[in-house]
Amino acid sequence: MSSEDRTIEFVSAFEEAGISRNLLDWLNKWLEAQADIPFSIDFIDYEFMEDETPGMAMSLVQSAYIVERFINGAYTADYQFKIIYRTAPDTPEARLSADELLDGLAQWAAGQKPDIGDGLEVQEIEQVTPAALFARMAGGWEDHQIFMRMTYQVHPGK
Template sequence: MPEEVKKPVTYDVDGYDIVTKALETVLNTFPGLQPTEKIKFSSLKEDEGIAFYPVSGAVVASEKKYITGIVDQLCNYPFYIVYRSAPTTPGIKTEIKEFLDTLGKWLEKQPVQVDGKEYHLESYPTLTEGRVIESITRLTPSYLDTVAENKVEDWVVSMSLKYRKKFKK
């Protein structure tokens, strides 16, 4: 029986930086953020904060080459959002979970309620160099990932951003 040949994983290296900047921008327009809150890239304080972390680079999931010289790539940028806090009551834990679930729903362009008002993400940020965000989806509901000895908790939601890149070779 012949061995299955695995295709090597390819990455859109330049797309990683472009998508990371755009994602940071859209995350920080979430209406559920407090005026003093900011979702940072790969940076959390020891006991608090909200950040997003890419799981890997921007992976080229599929690629089509046309006889016209156009290359059409569908890329996947998996990431997760971490909310770190030292909750003092069970109610705060519920609020953190609801915050992450609402953020995920909003990124999927679904309508969400924040402080009794409905919000809807109309469009994703514009990317450069022939890239267009097609969707952002939740891969998991939010969940408690870790509890440190000092009672600091990391709540997480896993997400995937898919974008298309077209260019002429």
């Protein structure tokens, strides 16, 4: 069977929601340690940001899906997400700084293995794209984003 004919198997909504919660907690530890972010950004939210207000949000790119199953019931899955940073840069330097901030988050994340839940083990977190402008809105507001991928393994019974 070719990979084009293979059915995509998504992880359960319960598993995905738990991972999202734990990943947000971990990402917010990075946010707390940053002095360069406007003080009005208290936390990285899940799939939501206020209009015309500096903010950050994590959003799933697609549902987490299983990439490999093992005979013992374990499996490896991919969780693809992005981090969005809303800001109102008033200079080209400020616009570049927004991208650098997100790239800095990716550098911080690379090589780490956060706790994402019982029986779940992070294999790798990687930056998939460089940070870039995503959208421009009225009033000079912009959303910058970075795409990330986390590969994790599920160990049943742990």
